[in-house]
Amino acid sequence: MKTTTTTQTGLKILIIGAGYAGLATVIHLRKRLPSAHITVVDQQAAHTILTRLHHTAQHPLADIQLPLQELATRFDFTFVQHAVSFDASQLLAWQHNQYVQLEDKKIEFDYLVIATGAPHVAQTKASSGYDLAGLSQHCLATLLKKLMANYANEALAINIIGAGPTGIQFAFAIEQVLSRCQIAYQLNLFDSQAQLLEPFPASMVRYVEQRLAEKKITVFPQHYFKGEQGTDLVFDDNASDSITVQRSDLSLFFLGKKDVYPLQANSSGQVLSQGQVLTHVFTAGDCSHYVDMGANAMTSQNALRKGKAVARNILKEAGLVPFCLPYMHQEVGYILSIGADDAVGWLGNKHILVKGLPAMMAKEMIEAQYDLLLKGIDCSLF
Ligand SMILES: Cc1cc2nc3c(=O)[nH]c(=O)nc-3n(C[C@H](O)[C@H](O)[C@H](O)COP(=O)(O)OP(=O)(O)OC[C@H]3O[C@@H](n4cnc5c(N)ncnc54)[C@H](O)[C@@H]3O)c2cc1C
Structure with a gap:
């Protein structure tokens, strides 16, 4: 194994994944290490601001996608578009060899940060409709425009499968467009769970339910998506043990994240693998589970805090700062957007x-803070 360069001049840092966590790491490191060689590898060409994806019901996708080459110029890193896969033995090899081989490209590092997010459950049972990957490629506003252009007298039937925070934010965003355009609609939210937004405080859930009713968005709990029958969607209704068939002009699938934490880490963010601490391999964001303390919920807030903690711990590991606190962040709130003129959530405690x-x-302030961070200004309070 190589010994790490402890002067900042030659430090080589490789970050895989340019989402919230990966970019937070880059931005915080760049501030402290102006002359380090930072390389970022991502399978996509652009960073998508996922917390604003529902805005694409009205705005172009380009508004929430930042070309990574542009960010590379802003923060002086080398961007390589490439998918990287790994397993436990690959992690050990990276720790030992301190380089990642991408076909004909060998990227050496002193520290590697893995920030590849959590895989989303893809929709596989229907030939039509859009899941998260589809909506990152096709702008929802364009899809809605096309639907409305063909609108005759029958109410548009739009079905959202998955009534988690994402499905709900999309339902309100779509309702707003259809109402403004005076289009009659049937807007439905299907979920396999009996209780809407189960992990959230009851008062928040009641507020969301009231607003859904006011906007005539119908919730079908305990409905498990089975597949398509022509243009209809078919669900098992587990409450009444029957089948529900629903006409659909547009189906959106938000089936959640795969509930796996691929990487365990200590409170410095160093990967734990096969009983070893991989001192040169860090992880942050949704792909990481810090075993000692600090919040691990898959939120942008935790991803940003883990990214920042990893940046600090790399400086400590490289001997550039004398000490650094471990990752101890606890969530300070969660706000759900429910249309252009309303939001609900908790702040401070639940x-x-x-x-x-x-x-x-x-919510606006949180988003504005993120915009500032992407310009290199960290004004987070925690
Ligand atoms: C629609 C939506 C709305 C959301 N709204 C909220 C919200 O309101 N509030 C909130 O707190 N959280 C919200 N979240 C959750 C939040 O977006 C995530 O917690 C956050 O994105 C996690 O950041 P991350 O950096 O770990 O992963 P990501 O942001 O997912 O980034 C991972 C990056 O890694 C890249 N990548 C993945 N695999 C590979 C590979 N094999 N090789 C190379 N690159 C790879 C991806 O292309 C991506 O750029 C939302 C999520 C979604 C999907």
Whole structure:
């Protein structure tokens, strides 16, 4: 194994995954290490601001996608578009050899950060409709425009399968477009769970349910998607032990993330594999589970904090700072957007409900903070 260069001049850092966690690591490292060689590898050409994906019901995809080459110029890193796969033995080899081989390209590193996110459950049972991957390629506003152009007298039937936070944010965003265009609609949310938004505080759930009812968005709990029958969708209704068939002009699938933490890490973010601490291999974001302390929920907030913690711990590991606190972040809130004129969530602790204008302002501030971070300005309080 090589010994690490402890002067910042020659430090080589490789980051795989340019989502929230990977970019947070880059931005914090670049501030402290102006002359380090930072390379970022991502399978996509652009960074997608996922927390704003529902905005594409009204705005072009380009508004929430930042070309990684542009960010590479802004933060002075080398960008390589490539998918990287790994397993436990590959991790050990990376720790030992300190390079990643991409076909004919060998990228050496002193520290590697794996920030590849969590895999989303892909929709495989229907030939039509869009899942998260589809909506990152096809702008929802364009899809809605096409539907509305062909709209006759029958109400448009739009079905969202998966009524988690993402499905709900999309339902409100679509409702807003259809209402403004005075299009009659049947907007349905299907979910296999009996209780909507189960991990969230009851008062928040009640607020969302009231708003869904006001906007005439129908929720079908305990409905498990089976497949298609022509243009109809077929569900097992587990509550009544029957089948529900639903006409669909547009189907959107938000089936959640695969509930796997591919990488275990210590509180410095160093990967734990086969009973070893991989001192040169760090991880952050949704692909990581820190075993000691700190929040691991798959949120952008935790991804950004883990990215920042990893950047600091790399500096410590390289001997460039004398000490550094471990990752201890606890979530300070979660706000759900429910249309252009409303939001709801909790701030501080789960008993403090915020809704309406204060919640919208908090959500705006969180998004504005992220925009600033992407310009190199970190104004997070925690
Ligand atoms: C639609 C949607 C809405 C959301 N809304 C909210 C919200 O309101 N609030 C909130 O807190 N959280 C929200 N989340 C969750 C939040 O977006 C995630 O927690 C966050 O994106 C995790 O960041 P990450 O960097 O770990 O992963 P990601 O942001 O997913 O980034 C992973 C990156 O790794 C790349 N990658 C993946 N595999 C490979 C590979 N094999 N090789 C190379 N590159 C690879 C990907 O292309 C991607 O750029 C939302 C998620 C979605 C999908």
